[in-house]
Amino acid sequence: MSWVAFGALLSHWRYKPLQLATLIVGVALATALWSGVQAINAEARASYGRAAAVLEQNQLEQLVAKDGGRISSQTYTKLRRAGWNVSPVIEGDHRFGQTRVRLIGIDPLSMPSEAQAVSVSSASDLVDFVGGPGQLIVSAATAARLKDTTSIPVRIAADLPEGAAFIDIGVADRLLNRNGELSRIVVARSQRPGLEPIEAIAPELALKDAGEQPNVARLTDSFHLNLTAFGFLAFVVGLFIVYSATGLSFEQRRGTFRTFRSLGVSLHALTAMLLVETIFFALLSGAIGVVLGYFVASALLPGVAATLRGLYGASVPGALSLRPEWWLAGLAIALIGTVLSSAQHLWRVWKMPILAAAQHRAWAMASLKGLIGQASIGAILLLTSGLLIVVGKGLYAGFAVLATLLMGTALILPPMLAAVMIMGQKASKHVLIHWFWADTRQQLPGLSLALMALLLALSANIGVGTMVSSFRQTFLGWLDQRLAAEVYVTARDEFEAGTATAMVSGPRDGYPADLEYRRRGVRPADADLWRCRRCNLSRSLAADPWVANDMGCGCQRSRRVDQRAALAGGQSGARGAN
Amino acid sequence: MILSLSDIKKSYQTAEGRTPVLGGVSFVLARGESLALTGESGSGKSTVLHLAGGLDKPDSGTILVNGRDITKLDDVGRADFRRTDVGVIFQQFNLIPSLDVRANVSFHAKLARRFDPLWEGELVEALGIDQLLRRYPEQLSGGQQQRVAIGRTLAARPPLVLADEPTGNLDERTADTVLDIMLRLTKSAGIALLLVTHSRRLADRLDRRITLTSGKIAA
Ligand SMILES: Nc1ncnc2c1ncn2[C@@H]1O[C@H](COP(=O)(O)OP(=O)(O)O)[C@@H](O)[C@H]1O
Ligand SMILES: [Mg+2]
Numbered sequence: 195m196s197w198v199a200f201g202a203l204l205s206h207w208r209y210k211p212l213q214l215a216t217l218i219v220g221v222a223l224a225t226a227l228w229s230g231v232q233a234i235n236a237e238a239r240a241s242y243g244r245a246a247a248v249l250e251q252n253q254l255e256q257l258v259a260k261d262g263g264r265i266s267s268q269t270y271t272k273l274r275r276a277g278w279n280v281s282p283v284i285e286g287d288h289r290f291g292q293t294r295v296r297l298i299g300i301d302p303l304s305m306p307s308e309a310q311a312v313s314v315s316s317a318s319d320l321v322d323f324v325g326g327p328g329q330l331i332v333s334a335a336t337a338a339r340l341k342d343t344t345s346i347p348v349r350i351a352a353d354l355p356e357g358a359a360f361i362d363i364g365v366a367d368r369l370l371n372r373n374g375e376l377s378r379i380v381v382a383r384s385q386r387p388g389l390e391p392i393e394a395i396a397p398e399l400a401l402k403d404a405g406e407q408p409n410v411a412r413l414t415d416s417f418h419l420n421l422t423a424f425g426f427l428a429f430v431v432g433l434f435i436v437y438s439a440t441g442l443s444f445e446q447r448r449g450t451f452r453t454f455r456s457l458g459v460s461l462h463a464l465t466a467m468l469l470v471e472t473i474f475f476a477l478l479s480g481a482i483g484v485v486l487g488y489f490v491a492s493a494l495l496p497g498v499a500a501t502l503r504g505l506y507g508a509s510v511p512g513a514l515s516l517r518p519e520w521w522l523a524g525l526a527i528a529l530i531g532t533v534l535s536s537a538q539h540l541w542r543v544w545k546m547p548i549l550a551a552a553q554h555r556a557w558a559m560a561s562l563k564g565l566i567g568q569a570s571i572g573a574i575l576l577l578t579s580g581l582l583i584v585v586g587k588g589l590y591a592g593f594a595v596l597a598t599l600l601m602g603t604a605l606i607l608p609p610m611l612a613a614v615m616i617m618g619q620k621a622s623k624h625v626l627i628h629w630f631w632a633d634t635r636q637q638l639p640g641l642s643l644a645l646m647a648l649l650l651a652l653s654a655n656i657g658v659g660t661m662v663s664s665f666r667q668t669f670l671g672w673l674d675q676r677l678a679a680e681v682y683v684t685a686r687d688e689f690e691a692g693t694a695t696a697m698v699s700g701p702r703d704g705y706p707a708d709l710e711y712r713r714r715g716v717r718p719a720d721a722d723l724w725r726c727r728r729c730n731l732s733r734s735l736a737a738d739p740w741v742a743n744d745m746g747c748g749c750q751r752s753r754r755v756d757q758r759a760a761l762a763g764g765q766s767g768a769r770g771a772n
Numbered sequence: 773m774i775l776s777l778s779d780i781k782k783s784y785q786t787a788e789g790r791t792p793v794l795g796g797v798s799f800v801l802a803r804g805e806s807l808a809l810t811g812e813s814g815s816g817k818s819t820v821l822h823l824a825g826g827l828d829k830p831d832s833g834t835i836l837v838n839g840r841d842i843t844k845l846d847d848v849g850r851a852d853f854r855r856t857d858v859g860v861i862f863q864q865f866n867l868i869p870s871l872d873v874r875a876n877v878s879f880h881a882k883l884a885r886r887f888d889p890l891w892e893g894e895l896v897e898a899l900g901i902d903q904l905l906r907r908y909p910e911q912l913s914g915g916q917q918q919r920v921a922i923g924r925t926l927a928a929r930p931p932l933v934l935a936d937e938p939t940g941n942l943d944e945r946t947a948d949t950v951l952d953i954m955l956r957l958t959k960s961a962g963i964a965l966l967l968v969t970h971s972r973r974l975a976d977r978l979d980r981r982i983t984l985t986s987g988k989i990a991a
Contacts, residue, residue, distance in 0.1 A: 198882040202871055209870035209908075453866040456827055457880050458855020460848045548827050 199459045200467050206447055213446075217439040218479040221528050224432020225483025229524035230490035231425030234498050235418045236520060237491070238510045242414070245355040249298055251283075251309035256402040257379040257392065264375035269396045276390050279382040281305040284363050286370040286377065291343035295336065296358045299366020306382035312351045312360050322347070328365035332358070356511070378402075414502060421498075423593055427654045429531065434647035437535035440472070441643065444539040448546070455548045465544055472536045473529065480528025484521055488514065569609035575602030596657070604649050608642030773836070774932050774964040775801040775824060780833035782819055793819050795987035796833070803931070806955060806965040808975035811984035817968045818863065820984065821934045824966065825860040826850045837932060856884050859925035861935040865917045867909040873920050874905040880928035892927050898953050899923050914941040919950060926957050933958060935967045939974065951977060 207214040246252040257273075257280070259265050270282050284299035302310070302323055312331045323329045329347050332340065333354040340348055346365070354360075367374060379399070392399060454464055492514045499510040579598035582591055612635060619631035685691035782794040793816040801807050811817050822828045824835060826842050835842050842853055854860075859880065867876050877896060881887040896902045899919045909917055918941050925933055938954070939947035951974055958965045967978060975981045983990045 196883060198879065202868055202875070202879060205868075205870040205875070449866065450868050450870070453868055455851070456825070456854060456860060456862075456866065457883055458851050458853070459883065460851035462848065463851075549822060 196459065196463065199454060199463065200470075202454075203447075203450070203467050203471065206443065206450070210443070210446070213439060213443055217436060217443070217475060218482065220432055220435030220439055221476060221479035221532055222483040222486055224429045224436065224531060225480050225524050225528040226486035226490055227428035227432065228425045228527055229484050229487035229520065230494065231421050231428075232523060233487060233491035233514060233517075233520055234495055235421055236517065237495065237514055238414065238418065238498070238502060241355070241510045244353075245358075248353065248355060249296070249358055251305075251380050253404055254306060254309050254383060255381040255404050257381060257396070257399040258377075258402055260398055260400045264372070264377065265379060265399065267374040267376060269399065270376055270379060272395050273379070273392065276395050277386050278389060278392065278395075279304075279306070279385050281309075281380045281382070282363060282376045283378050283380060284366045284370060284372050284376055286366075286372070288369050290340055293336075293339045293343055294357070295330075295332070295340070297366045297369060298358060298360050299363035299370075300360060301363045305380065308383065309380055312354070322349070324362045324364070328362045331360040417502070419589060419593075424658060427650075427658075429527070431647060431651050431654060433531050433535050434643065434650065436532055438643055438647070440532075440536045440539055444536075444543065451543055451546065452548055461544065465540060468536075468540055468543060472532055472540070476529045476532035477525060479532075480525040483528055484524035487524060488516070565609045565612055568605050572602045572605030572609070575599075575605065578602075600650055600653055603653075604646040607645055607649055608638060611642070611645070612638055773800055774803045774805075774838060775966065776834075776836040777820070777824065778834050778836075780820070780823060780830045780835065782816070782823065782828075782830050793987060794823075794830070797984070797987070797989055798833075799982055799989055801932075801964050801966055803964055804959065804962045805980065806958065806967065806978040808978040808981040809966060809968045809984065810970060810972065810975050810981060813970065815984045816987060817984055818936055821860070821936050821966065821968055824932075825858050825934050826853045827860070855880075857930055857932065859928055859930040859933045861921050861925050861933065861938045863936040863940065865909075865921040867917055867920055867924075869909050871908075872905065873901060873907050873909070873912070876909065876920055877901075877905075877923045877927050880924050884928045884930070886929055887927075888929075891929070892923075895923050895926055895957065898957065899950075915943075915946055918942065922950065922954060926954075926961070926963070929961055929963065931963060933963050933965045935965065937968050937970070939969070939971075947971075947974065 250256075257265070265282075267282075270280070273280050281301050281304040284297075286297060287294055288297045289295075302320060323331075327346050329349055330340065330344070331349050331351050331354070333352075333356050334350050335356050336354070336359065337348050337350050340359075346361075351360075361369075366372070381401075392401065451464060455461065495510070495514055502510050575598045579595050579602060582595045582598065586592070586595060615631050615635040615638065619628060619635065622628045622631055685694050777800075778798045780794055780797040781792070783790045783792040797816075797820060799807075809817050809820065819828070823830050824837070826837075826845070829843060833843070837853070837857055840853075842850065845853060868879065871879065878887055878892055881892065893902075896905065899922060901916065901919050901923060904912060904916060904920070909920070912920065918938060922935075922938055925935075935954070939950050942950060954965065954967075955977070957963075965978070967974075969975055
């Protein structure tokens, strides 16, 4: 490789700065969108993992009730007596004023040290934590929200997810009204040998493996997959820009390449220089893209985090952290993309004869052959797509159908246009019309790529638009059904849930008091009677069932829209006991 | 002997099948000598030049440059040969559009590691392009581009220069001047010159003249 030749090769970009800008912007944008989306996904997943490790101690095995309910404290005592090194946890949501916090009640003495997210190891810490009114250990942000809402002292610890508080198990029990019933039991890693198996002691418990994917991660998987797919689509459209830009630069330098060769630059040296050039641009614009992607991701993350919180109750921090693997992945994808979109041009340079005269016919032939080949590949892709529609199942198959459909259509477009133009040319009698078809046909090779990119971009746009709007409609409909109600009713048991449902949907004889009395086998004279669960007073109510919420005894339920309550409410619209 | 072609045959693949262009061409060129190659348009003059310049391979026959058979070289060997042993002045100039005149002129010399600023300065002045050094090829007229192309080849001082109608785009007077300069410079540097032209008048000013007809050198 010669520096003189390399310098001359690169001088093209100084001579055509706009082309250089197109190339760099193309790669940079493609990389930015792709790596921005990846960054958001990575950040969200990492935070699920972190939250699971901190809140659910999921690096250890856990015992949960097989029926999904609570664990009695007797079961726990039995396990301890049998010699098992286990630690109880009571958790649940509690409201401090307007602030809902997930309480994680732990027993600092028995909790295995590897699962202790917060340190309460020193004696004075311990006294503060378990003694007196107890202590809430929360993140700084949660502490700010908790200000003036509780008399329990608050301590701030780093690395805690937002909206969660560690608290002594006794205090949690009291705040959550659990009467000693446990949510789960953490099993320490080191156990004495020869213990009686847990199944024998407590058959009602199931063992959850350590390191199991957190629930939120599974819930949000398809959301992240969608993001990835859009990021990829954007990347592919960006690659079309890159392909055009490199194609143009190679086409314009065809003469220069020939001159190089005729002045004694070997084909190997020329190809090597072009490869170095391609890689250099890929890395440069990839780096720009990753930086851009960082800003894209930081701009989008708060929105995505809000969506994730709203939809799945998943807590994702609004700030992005820089990860080296993310940088490397961004550069790698830029490199792969650029090399892929330059490969064909490089191949043509490799096959190009030194003398220009030999070129033309070969070029035309290759063009026709290329069109036929392109049409065949397109047809195969469309067939695959059709086949996948019939036999495929699941989200990935859906993506594959879309990908093959889009690529197939894009590939078939130029050959189809060419065929139409040949037909038009043959059918036209007038010279001018004949010329029109012939000329348009000649433009086709240069334009076909842009046409394909346009087709892809348009369908991606329509697709994303439709998808987003249908997603939004579904979501809004869902919100209308579950969240936008005037009144939220929380039921404590199945019976209450039934009466509540009957109350809102049923005719007058479905009124709760009626049901209540019917259950007792009594038929009341007055069907409009309603009994307040809290103060146990019965009252006669007006005909409007909504008024039933206001018992006139001051036990009115909160009217605040509460997504979590509604989310946990399941299909019945009323929340079962938990 | 700097160049010797013996019994060179060459045909091209066309739509009508193989069309023979050269049917056994033989001639020699001595060191420092200047030789005119004339012939009708389409007689194969450019083909001969391309073969002698190592840009293409003959179907049969041998081409010796400096005693070395260049038809036996591989791709890399031929590239080396083109870089150091020969200079081709093309009919279409083949300048590099993204380099200015100065960089274009010194390009081949630098590739061949024979760059000499003094010699280049002399050349540029003699060719009358010293005022154009900062311009780009597309800002030059055909005649100016041709002179830059000549300058590029002579600056590299190869022992053999092959010129394909280098004065084809020039008016008669300028053509004469340019040929004068080429002859003077090649003579002073001891460079052998094979010059393709269809102008008898120009051909007569070179040391010797051969003519290509029906794929052969006419006596
Ligand atoms: N690459 C090629 N493919 C097919 N035919 C060619 C090619 N190059 C030259 N020819 C043909 O060979 C003949 C000689 O061409 P050329 O050497 O350029 O003639 P001249 O330079 O004497 O005008 C012409 O008939 C031309 O059409
Ligand atoms: Mg010619």
